[in-house]
Amino acid sequence: MAHGVCELLWIRRLLTKLGFKPEKPMELHYDNKSAIDIAHNPVQHDRTKHVEVDIHFIKEKIEKKIIRLPFVKLEDQLADILTKVVCGRVFHDSLTKLGIGDIYAPTGG
Incomplete structure (x- = not known):
């Protein structure tokens, strides 16, 4: 801290x-x-x-x-996906909160 x-x-x-x-x-x-x-x-x-x-x-x-x-709350700590092993749900929830979409999705253009 x-x-x-x-x-x-x-x-x-x-x-x-x-x-x-x-x-x-x-x-x-x-x-x-x-x-x-x-x-x-x-x-x-x-x-x-x-x-x-x-x-x-x-x-x-x-x-x-x-x-x-x-x-x-622990589940809202976004930095954890960079520093700890987290379950898939927490990982994908954190990516959504960070504004990171599906990297494999086709783009609009």
Whole structure:
């Protein structure tokens, strides 16, 4: 999640330099509710000791309204078709959501 936030900050800085300063928080869609909850309220316990710096970095960006962390259901996570083995239904649903049609269909011309 911290790496994703860093990428969003880079994109935000680039857009600002190009004259398109984002007016709303940028969204990092995430499919892990526990990680989102910890980022919003970093309670120090055994599960988070090794990520303490990342948690505070992310929480700071959330509090400054630079980023938002909306939850995405696992089946709606489009990046999964690029990083994991998914069933055929999920694969074809994701292609449809990405606007990718049947590559074997004849074209209109």
